[in-house]
Amino acid sequence: MNEGLLKGKKGIIFGALNDKSIAWQVALKAWKHGAEMVLTNSPVAVRMGTISELAQITSSAVIVADATSMVDIDKLVSESLQILGGRFDFILHSIGMSPNVRKDIPYENTSYENMLKTFDISALSFHRILQTCYKYDAINEWGSVVALSYVAAQRTLTGYNDMGDAKALLESIARSFGYIYGRERKVRINTVSQSPTPTTAGSGVHGMDSLLDFSERMSPLGNATAEECADYCVALFSDLTRKVTMQNLYHDGGFSSMGMSLRAIEQYKKSFDECDCDEK
Ligand SMILES: NC(=O)c1ccc[n+]([C@@H]2O[C@H](COP(=O)([O-])OP(=O)(O)OC[C@H]3O[C@@H](n4cnc5c(N)ncnc54)[C@H](O)[C@@H]3O)[C@@H](O)[C@H]2O)c1
Secondary structure (H helix, E strand, O other), X not given: OOOOOXXXXXXXXXXXXXXXXXXXXXXXXXXXXXXXXXXEEOHHHHHHOOHHHHHHHHOOEEEEOOOOOHHHHHHHHHHHHHHOOOOEEEEEEOOOOOHHHHOOOOHHHOOHHHHHHHHHHHHHHHHHHHHHHHHHOOEEEEXXXXXXXXXXXXXXXXXXXXXXXXHHHHHHHHHHHHHHHHHHHOOEEXXXXXXXXXXXXXXXXXXXXXXXXXXXXXXXXXXXXXXXHHHHHXXXXXXXXXXXXXXXXXXXXXXXXXXXXXXXXXXXXXXXXXXXXXXX
16 A cells, blocks of 8 residues: 655644554554644543553653533644644544443433533634634645544434534534635634544443444444554644545444344344244
């Protein structure tokens, strides 16, 4: 594979907690393709995770920032401009968290305080980052911003709770800011809707193992891995995709276009053979 797609490009990667994180794989791939980066995560993630290992491998600076704090994001963007020696070319937003999912509080009995937190961390943080970059004119022309999403923004998936609403908001922000940033500064903004992936955030979703299996059976190409997602993000950061913007791009092995597959229906039928229920 060509390994110089991001030669001379610089960027900020949000959300690498450990080597399972999608952001970790994106940072690694971007570095292999010649990019220079600043890595960032929340104070607790920097303390508990292994981001310093990634920083060492990729020779990147780490800046601690809570994505819900305007002060932290302001400091992150202004310091990154100094560290990277001027404007940068790409951003990965790979941030998601729902206190409702974490505490197993069902959607129909939500705590609005938690729900607002979910939206603030998982979606409004994207607006906050874009607004700050816009204010500092921090992104070069033809720069590229990618945020990670999930098909629960369009379809209801049991257990995904208020994260589905957060992803719908995230995708909408990509379109709304994508229009303004494209029109004024020629910066593109997209979301990548990734397959379920066994990461720390992913494992928090109720019934994740069954979801991974179902999704694998439903997708003609199988689930996309974090590493494959990283390849796609690198392509989106590169100059090969300069006119792609304001899109939600599925990276899910075909799952989002399926209704029922042979592999899934075979498993579904088996469950009836094994029980003596009336619906048989
Ligand atoms: N794993 C999946 O199945 C899957 C599927 C589709 C999309 N996604 C999305 O991919 C993105 C990355 O998740 P992941 O699966 O790699 O899991 P992960 O747990 O490795 O990453 C989530 C990151 O969000 C960060 N974060 C949480 N609160 C934050 C805050 N206040 N400020 C800054 N950072 C904060 C965490 O520290 C962590 O690094 C998320 O947006 C997630 O919704 C994941």
